[in-house]
Amino acid sequence: MALSRLKRRPDAEAGVIAGSVTTDIAIDHVSKAFSGAHGRVVALDNVALDIARGGFVAIIGPSGCGKSTLLRLVAGLELPDAGAVLVRGEYPEQFRRRGELGIVFQDPALLPWRTVARNIALPLQVLGRSARRYRDEIAVLIELVGLAGYADALPGQLSGGMRQRVAIARALVTEPSVLLLDEPFGALDQILRRSMNVELQRIWMQRRATTLLVTHSIDEAVFLADEVVVMHARPGRIAEVATVPFPRPRSPALFGSPEFHQICDQLAASLFSRED
Amino acid sequence: MPARFARSTVIFVALVAAWEFVGHLPVTGVRVVPPPSAILAQYVADWDIYVAHVTATIHNAAIGFICGNAVAIAAALLFCRFPMIERILHGVNVVIFALPMIVIGPVLVLVCNEGVPQIVLAAIAVYFPTMAATLVGLRDVDPRLVDVIATYGGGPTAVMRFVRLRGALPSLLAGLKIAASLSVLGAILGEFGSGERWGLGTYLLGSLSQADSARLWGISIAAGGLAMAGYGALSLLGRQLLGATLSVTLAANRLPDQIASGDIPATRRVLIAAVAVVLPFLLWGGVLQVLSLSPIIAPGPIDTFRYLFVDPGAEAARATLARALGQTLPVAGLGLAVGLVAAFVLAAAAVLTPRLTKTVLPVALVLQSTPLVALTPLALLLFGRETAAATALAVVIVFFPGFVILSQGFAQVPKAATEIVTVYGGGPVRSLVMVSLPYATPYLFAAAKLVAPRALLGVMVAEWLLTGKGLGNLLDFSRASLDYGMVWSGAVASVAVAVAVYVAIATLERAVRSDL
Numbered sequence: 001m002a003l004s005r006l007k008r009r010p011d012a013e014a015g016v017i018a019g020s021v022t023t024d025i026a027i028d029h030v031s032k033a034f035s036g037a038h039g040r041v042v043a044l045d046n047v048a049l050d051i052a053r054g055g056f057v058a059i060i061g062p063s064g065c066g067k068s069t070l071l072r073l074v075a076g077l078e079l080p081d082a083g084a085v086l087v088r089g090e091y092p093e094q095f096r097r098r099g100e101l102g103i104v105f106q107d108p109a110l111l112p113w114r115t116v117a118r119n120i121a122l123p124l125q126v127l128g129r130s131a132r133r134y135r136d137e138i139a140v141l142i143e144l145v146g147l148a149g150y151a152d153a154l155p156g157q158l159s160g161g162m163r164q165r166v167a168i169a170r171a172l173v174t175e176p177s178v179l180l181l182d183e184p185f186g187a188l189d190q191i192l193r194r195s196m197n198v199e200l201q202r203i204w205m206q207r208r209a210t211t212l213l214v215t216h217s218i219d220e221a222v223f224l225a226d227e228v229v230v231m232h233a234r235p236g237r238i239a240e241v242a243t244v245p246f247p248r249p250r251s252p253a254l255f256g257s258p259e260f261h262q263i264c265d266q267l268a269a270s271l272f273s274r275e276d
Numbered sequence: 277m278p279a280r281f282a283r284s285t286v287i288f289v290a291l292v293a294a295w296e297f298v299g300h301l302p303v304t305g306v307r308v309v310p311p312p313s314a315i316l317a318q319y320v321a322d323w324d325i326y327v328a329h330v331t332a333t334i335h336n337a338a339i340g341f342i343c344g345n346a347v348a349i350a351a352a353l354l355f356c357r358f359p360m361i362e363r364i365l366h367g368v369n370v371v372i373f374a375l376p377m378i379v380i381g382p383v384l385v386l387v388c389n390e391g392v393p394q395i396v397l398a399a400i401a402v403y404f405p406t407m408a409a410t411l412v413g414l415r416d417v418d419p420r421l422v423d424v425i426a427t428y429g430g431g432p433t434a435v436m437r438f439v440r441l442r443g444a445l446p447s448l449l450a451g452l453k454i455a456a457s458l459s460v461l462g463a464i465l466g467e468f469g470s471g472e473r474w475g476l477g478t479y480l481l482g483s484l485s486q487a488d489s490a491r492l493w494g495i496s497i498a499a500g501g502l503a504m505a506g507y508g509a510l511s512l513l514g515r516q517l518l519g520a521t522l523s524v525t526l527a528a529n530r531l532p533d534q535i536a537s538g539d540i541p542a543t544r545r546v547l548i549a550a551v552a553v554v555l556p557f558l559l560w561g562g563v564l565q566v567l568s569l570s571p572i573i574a575p576g577p578i579d580t581f582r583y584l585f586v587d588p589g590a591e592a593a594r595a596t597l598a599r600a601l602g603q604t605l606p607v608a609g610l611g612l613a614v615g616l617v618a619a620f621v622l623a624a625a626a627v628l629t630p631r632l633t634k635t636v637l638p639v640a641l642v643l644q645s646t647p648l649v650a651l652t653p654l655a656l657l658l659f660g661r662e663t664a665a666a667t668a669l670a671v672v673i674v675f676f677p678g679f680v681i682l683s684q685g686f687a688q689v690p691k692a693a694t695e696i697v698t699v700y701g702g703g704p705v706r707s708l709v710m711v712s713l714p715y716a717t718p719y720l721f722a723a724a725k726l727v728a729p730r731a732l733l734g735v736m737v738a739e740w741l742l743t744g745k746g747l748g749n750l751l752d753f754s755r756a757s758l759d760y761g762m763v764w765s766g767a768v769a770s771v772a773v774a775v776a777v778y779v780a781i782a783t784l785e786r787a788v789r790s791d792l
Contacts, residue, residue, distance in 0.1 A: 077423050097429035109420035113442055122438060126430040174428070 024178060024210040025051040025074055030083030032069055043069040045235035046083070051210060053177075058213040058225035060271065066236025067214045071182050074212060075103055087178055095178075099127045102171030102179045102209065106186040108163040110155040110170075116142065117151040120170045127174065134173065141169040144203055161192045168200070172207060179209040186216060197223050198252055205248060218264050218271070223250060228263075230270045240270045308657045310490040315497070318490040325479070330498060332474035336463035337506070340398020345455060348403045349448070352410035356440065357432065360548070362411075367552040368559065373404045374774035376733040377462060378740060378748065379767040381469040382755040386573050386763070387564075394466030394475065401462030402455035409451025413444030449514035456506030464499060464649045468740070469755060476502070480649065484656060484741055492653035500650035575764050583761035593762060596750065597769055604735055604746035605773065607663060611670020612731040616724060618671070619678035627686050627712055628704050637683055644676040648734050656742050663745065666738035670731045677730070678723045685719025686712055721785035728781060729774045736770065 027049040033042045043066040051057050059067040072078045073085050076092030087095040095101060102123075110119045120138050121131035131138075142151050145165040155163055164184060171179060184200075185193045197220055204211060204224075215221050221228045222244055230240040244263060246254060254260050292312055299311025310318075319326065355362035362369075377397060384393035417439055425434050467477025480495050561576040571579050584590055584597070626633040651669060659665035689712045697707035739748025747770050754762035 103427045126428040
C-alpha cells in the first residue's frame with residue numbers, strides 16, 4: 001500500500017476559511033522509539049501528516065502501531081526523536097499553555113473527590129484562570145454532554161459512560177481549538193459507544209475544534225471522521241489515508257447503509273494487508 | 277444493628293464473667309490471672325497515681341506525635357518532589373524503620389536534656405509509618421491525570437497541588453492511625469530508661485519487681501487502652517474527613533517502592549547507594565559534634581570502632597557483645613519463625629472459612645497496634661523471668677501484623693484463578709493448595725520484612741525487663757554501670773543486626789519476585 005500524505009480538502013464542512021487551507025496540526029516526518037525490557041521498539045517511523053483547521057481525522061491501527069504515541073506527540077506529552085510537530089505554528093509545549101488544547105483518554109481520569117462541575121473546572125485552574133467566571137459556561141457544558149442535574153455529583157456516583165462525558169466536558173471547557181481523543185470510548189460497551197458517537201458528532205458540530213481521534217473501531221472512525229488514517233505496526237507508519245464522503249449530520253442509520261460498509265471493508269482490507 | 281449490639285454485649289458480659297471465674301480458680305491463682313474485680317479495685321486504690329502517670333505519658337506521646345508527624349509529612353513531600361533525596365536518605369530511613377527503639381532510649385538519655393528522650397522516642401516511633409504512608413499516597417497517581425494537567429501546561433507543582441496533596445489524604449490518615457498507637461509505645465519505652473518520676477513506663481518498671489498481679493494487669497490494660505484510644509480517635513477523624521471507611525492498607529508498614537532507576541547511569545547509582553550507606557554514620561558523628569558532647573559519654577562512630585577493636589579491653593568488649601547477641605538472636609529468630617508460620621497457617625485456614633477471617637481480622641488489625649510493653653507484665657505473670665517469656669512476646673508481636681499482611685496476600689488472589697480449579701471439579705482445599713498458597717507466598721517476605729525488627733525489639737524489651745539476659749540486659753546493665761562505650765556498641769550492634777536482616781529479606785524478596 002502506497003504511503004500517501006493526507007489530501008487537503010477545501011470543504012466548508014471542515015471549516016476551512018474562504019478557499020485558503022490552514023494547517024492546524026503539522027506532523028513533519030517524526031520518528032520515535034522506546035527502549036523497553038525487550039530492546040528498542042520503534043513506535044513511529046518517519047510519519048508525516050497534516051490536519052486542516054476544523055478537520056476531524058481518525059487514526060486506526062493494530063495495538064502497537066504507535067497511534068497513541070502520535071497523539072501524545074501532538075499533545076507534547078512525548079518528544080519526537082526526529083522530525084517535528086507543530087500545532088498552529090507552535091511547538092505543542094508552547095501551544096498548550098494557551099489552553100487551546102483539549103484531551104480525552106480511554107479512562108476518564110477524574111479526581112474522585114471533586115464534583116462533576118469542579119472536575120470540569122480543573123483545566124481552568126491549572127491555567128490560573130478563575131473557575132468562578134466560567135460558572136455559566138460550565139453549566140452549559142454539563143447540559144451539552146447530557147449530564148444536566150449532575151453538576152454536584154461525585155464521580156463515584158456516576159456510571160462509566162457518564163464519567164466519560166465528564167471527561168469530554170472537561171476537555172471542552174477552555175473552548176479548545178484542537179481536540180485530541182485517545183480511544184475515548186474504548187472502555188464502553190458497543191451500545192453505549194454508538195450513542196456516544198452520535199453525541200460526540202453533535203458536540204463537535206457545535207464547537208468545530210480540529211479533532212484527532214485514535215480508535216480501535218473501524219466504524220467509529222468512519223462514522224465520525226472526514227479522513228481516516230490507517231497505520232501499520234513494527235515500525236509504526238501510515239499505510240493509507242481514506243476520505244469519508246458522507247454529509248453531516250450523520251444519523252445512526254448510516255451504520256446500516258451499504259456505502260458505509262463498503263468504506264469499512266476497504267479500510268479493514270487495508271488494515272490486514274500487511275502483517276509482519 | 278440493635279441485635280448485633282445486644283449480641284456483642286452478651287458476649288462481653290460472658291467473657292468478663294468467665295474471666296472473673298478463672299481469676300478465682302486456685303490453679304491459675306490470683307497471682308497470674310487476677311479477676312476483673314480485683315483489677316478494678318486496684319485501679320480505685322491507685323487512682324491518683326494513675327492520673328499522674330497517664331497524664332505524663334499522654335503528654336510525651338502527644339508532643340512526639342506532633343513533632344514526628346510534622347517531620348514525616350515534610351520528608352514525604354520532599355521525597356515525592358525530589359526522588360533523589362529519598363535515594364540518598366534511604367539508609368537513614370531503613371535505620372529508623374529497623375532500629376529496636378529500646379536501644380536508643382539509654383543513648384538519648386545521655387544526649388538530651390531531662391524530659392526530652394521520651395518525646396524524641398515517640399517522635400522517632402511515628403516518623404516511619406507516617407512518612408511511608410504519605411509517600412505511597414503522594415506517589416500513587418493516575419498517570420492520565422498527570423497527562424491532563426500537562427496538557428494545560430501544568431508541571432510537577434500543579435500535579436502536587438491539584439492531585440497528589442488531596443489524593444494522599446486517605447493514606448496519610450491510615451498512617452496516622454498506626455502512628456498514634458506507636459507514639460504511646462515510643463513514649464513508654466522512652467520512660468523506662470529516662471529516670472523520670474512520672475509516666476506509665478516508669479510505673480511499669482517500678483511495679484514489675486513487686487509482682488502485684490492486679491496492678492500489673494491494670495498497667496497493661498491502661499497502656500493498651502491508651503494506644504487503642506489513639507488508634508480509634510484517628511480512625512474516627514479519618515471517617516469524618518473522608519466520609520467512608522478507610523481501606524485496610526498497610527502502606528504505613530512498608531518502605532515505599534523506589535521509583536524506577538532506569539534513567540540513572542550505573543556509576544551514579546553506585547555512588548548514591550554508597551552515600552546512602554555512609555550517611556547514617558555521618559549523621560551520628562555530625563549530631564554529636566553539633567551538640568558538642570564529651571566523647572566519653574557520647575562516642576561517635578570512630579570512638580565506638582576503637583572501643584570494639586583498638587582500645588585495651590576491646591577483646592573483652594567484643595566477647596561480651598557476642599555473648600549477648602548469641603543469647604538474643606536465636607530467641608528472636610525462633611519467635612519470628614513461629615509467629616510467621618502461625619500467621620501463615622491461620623491466614624490460609626481463614627481462606628477456607630471466610631467467617632474466621634471476618635472474626636479474626638478486625639481483632640488482629642487492632643491488636644497489631646497494641647504496644648508490646650502492655651504485654652510484658654502478662655508475659656511475666658504467665659512465664660516468669662524465663663526465656664519462654666521473651667519468646668512468647670516475640671511470637672505475639674510477630675503474629676498479629678503478620679496475619680494482617682498475609683490475609684491481604686490471600687485476598688489478592690484473583691477470583692478467576694481459583695474458579696478455574698472449581699470449574700474442573702476441584703474443591704476449596706484443592707484451589708487453596710494449587711492457586712492461593714503459591715500466590716500468597718511472596719507476601720511472606722513482605723510480612724517477614726515488616727515484623728523481623730519487631731521480633732528483635734520484643735525480645736530485647738523482655739530481656740531488659742524480665743529475663744536479665746542478652747542484648748536488652750546488656751544495655752540496661754551497661755547503662756547502670758556507666759559503661760558508655762558498651763551502651764553505644766550494643767545499640768549500634770542491634771541496629772546493625774536489624775538492618776542486615778531487613779536488607780537480607782528485601783534481597784530475597786526481590787530475587788523471588790523477579791522469578792514470577
